[in-house]
Amino acid sequence: MSNGTDFNDIQRRMEGAINAFKHDLASLRTGRASSNLLDPIQVQAYGSAMPISQVATISVPEPRMISVNVWDKSMVAAVDRAIRESNLGFNPIVDGMTLRIPLPELNEQRRKELVKIAHTYAENARVAARHVRRDGMDHLKKAQKDGDISEDESRVQSDKVQKLTDDTISTIDSLLSGKEAEIMQV
Missing domain, CATH: 3.30.1360.40 (Gyrase A; domain 2)
Known part of the structure; x- marks a missing residue:
């Protein structure tokens, strides 16, 4: 879209945050060899x-x-x-x-430490997604201020950016809960 926000770019950057999070999770030891x-x-x-x-x-x-x-x-x-x-x-x-x-068996304390590390990785991914949202919203505000898009169009596009952010964060949360269950499984 020439006026407003490039949703493909926002989508790509949010997927990048998810992929980085997946990579971080893959490096966490869950008791099974990988x-x-x-x-x-x-x-x-x-x-x-x-x-x-x-x-x-x-x-x-x-x-x-x-x-x-x-x-x-x-x-x-x-x-x-x-x-x-x-x-x-x-x-x-x-x-x-x-x-x-x-690979030795993980004890309960180490499992809890790994869950904390996974939560840290998830928070970093959420922050990255929020940064992408902020960039998109700033771009929309600037386009509206410059007169490239109307206030109504700005609101519609803002809602789209927010929906992409919400979807990304829910994906991150579901990946986290899956990894958490995998880590705590004895």
Whole structure:
């Protein structure tokens, strides 16, 4: 829309907030093994920091085990060090060029901490959605002030922006409640 707000842009930015939230949730450990748990780990390789996925193949052979197959034998120690120093609480077992990472059972206190972290991620996503809404509303106010759109059209478009925001926040809340149930499941 040349006058008023570009709803496709607002929709795209709100979906970006949801996707970032999904990525954050995927990195939370729920007691089941997932290759996403190692996503935040950076390995010092060939003179620079690289994501672990660029120096090894990550697989999940069983529900409580992650297997990391390092491609270059000289990188095994660096990958092992990066996993141990990642503050994720993992203790890999080196077996040739493969690292096996057993996942211990989560205790109740750790589960509650993970739920708090998930709530923080959700609040960050909600704030991002509200920022997008604010930008859209500011754009509408400016367009109305400049005379590009009428007051009625501004109100109609404001309602659309608010509906997009409400839908985005309800999606974030439903993703959060699903993850919370997954974390607390024993």
